[in-house]
Amino acid sequence: MVEQSVRKAPLVWWAGGIFLGLVQVLAMGLSGPLGVSTQFVIADTHLLDKIDNSYVQQHPLISREKYHKLGYGWWFDIGLLAGALFASLVTLRWWPRCTTVWWRASHGSSVAGRFLAGFIGGILILLGARFAHGCTSGQFASGWAQLAVSAIPFTITLFLCGIITAFITYRKVPQIDR
Helix, strand or coil, rough: CEEEEECCCCCCHHHHHHHHHHHHHHHHHHHCCCCCCCHHHHHHHHHHHCCHHHHHHCCCHHHHHHHHHHHEEEEEEEEHHHHHHHHHCCCCCCCCCCCCCHHHHHHCHHHHHHHHHHHHHHHHHHHHHHHCCCCHHHHHHHHHCCCCCCHHHHHHHHHHHHHHHHHHHHCCCCCCCC
């Protein structure tokens, strides 16, 4: 049997939570709540505007002002990509591989299969975020930062669905010695 190990996280969970909270407070003070998926709607709006301006002007959602300006969100999305690239290069974990213990135990060690599953999952998450007019980062993290009451049932539902999905996706979880 192949030796399986779980790599140590760079931050303990509470330090990452505090850091995210501070970033949220900074974002709220400077511009507004953090969100990732809105930038895709802005890109689509600009593209549609070039193709058919009348459609954009008549559309009940994208005709609004907020979908016509490029703001800090673009830099936030670019920063997410650049930060992930930087972290992978610094930790020397930039090469494609299937390293997640749970994925390997449940689905095998195919790198292409994992990339395909991740790509399809990303598309589904983005579609769901836009159908809901916001993404999980907007409702979960930013909702709590704004003390929005709607964040409470959303968070409970988010975690319950995540647990159910994990049980369905990762049926054969290996025992990990700690």
